[in-house]
Amino acid sequence: MQENRPVIALDFPEFSDVKDFLEKFDPQEKLYIKLGMELFYTAGPQVVYYVKSLGHSVFLDLKLHDIPNTVESSMRVLARLGVDMVNVHAAGGLEMMSAARRGLEMGTPAGRTRPLLIAVTQLTSTSEEIMHNDQKIMTTLEESVINYAQKTNEAGLDGVVCSAHEVEKIKAATHEDFICLTPGIRPKGAAVGDQKRVMTPSQARAIGSDYIVVGRPITQAADPVNAYHSIKIEWAQSTKNS
Template sequence: MLSIFDEIPARERVIVALDCSRDEALSLSEALRGHATWLKVGMTLYYSCGPSIVSELREKGFKVFLDLKLHDIPHQVRGAAEAAARSGADMLTMHVAGGPEMLEAGRAGAAAGSAERGEDGIVTLGITVLTSMDASALSSVGVPRAPEEQVALLADVAKQAGISGVVASPREAAALRSILGEYAYIVTPGVRPEGSEKGDQSRVSTPSEAFRAGASHIVVGRPITQAKDPVQAFERICGEIA
């Protein structure tokens, strides 16, 4: 199924994950300036630096995917989402497992934070099943369904809550595109270029496979950030997709 993202250049759909120290993140951002559009700030970097790292990366001209995976009572998630949007985040994650009320609160908070900074809104994404988890891992926490079944169930919850899209592995992207439609964001971590190590990921795919399946954006970390030449690695991935 086609999506509105299919005509967007690859370099605007590859999100580079900065799961590292502040100094390394700023060094990588300088190197990738003029090449990458999106950078991901996850828990490691955010908890070390706080909201200032979002502002710094935005000032360099990047869009920031703030991947904090919010999961709490609706009141707390609303406040956290509002603060995240106010800090300059362009994309924010929260766990779908928190339920529809929590997702709706997060969406409202994000909209309010964006309005405070004079913008229309940020992309709100629901975390479905972490790409490090397989059927055995789900079973160990009481989920009897296979990963793809659990992802589909949670994606429908996210859709009903009115958020922008979901995060899931590339292996579920095609099914998600059918469930969520052409306008939904489907962001896929667990993406590894040909020949890369899987690391701690279980459900992986190559960049081109992820986009063919229906992903709107992919997240790539170590294959770029730990490469001898991160810019060359980024450009190689964009070239592979093209």
């Protein structure tokens, strides 16, 4: 179920930054926007309502990780915002992830589609050395990611956030329709920044990613609209497993 629009990460500190950015685009163009913690903590639900009022899709990237009851209650609230996708940390465990899905189902208003629910495996900023030293997880990074993906699937979630490098093995360990959303996407020649495991849009498409998330190469470009369209063309026109 590949999404042909790259998801734009609007990692801005203020609501006004979001308005300024979106005003650069033709109002008829419907984008897929990722709203993260910094922005949501600053502006709250109003930023979600604003972006949805423009007809855009919203991935609300809050990465919930708490006891099952708290996550379930929180998801009931988030479901009422009308977002299209939300996420949790797979490290919260099977019970927590199952509770997250229950909360979303209970909170989704009648007649609306439940938001997609995905889980973070290992952050793309996490290297195997960091995982060993800081988390004391002594498997390989790949084994950790695949284990989290299998638990996510077992809990009934729709997919995971993962590096594009792990997509093929995750789908083999779960199923072909299991969503793999991949951040750490950089056009050829772009700065890597704090990402450790990156790919170009065409590489991510070929390897089977369903969604890609792109932030700074678009939001910090001299011409964000042109940068977006260049990435969108590369992503949408690439051939899976080419």
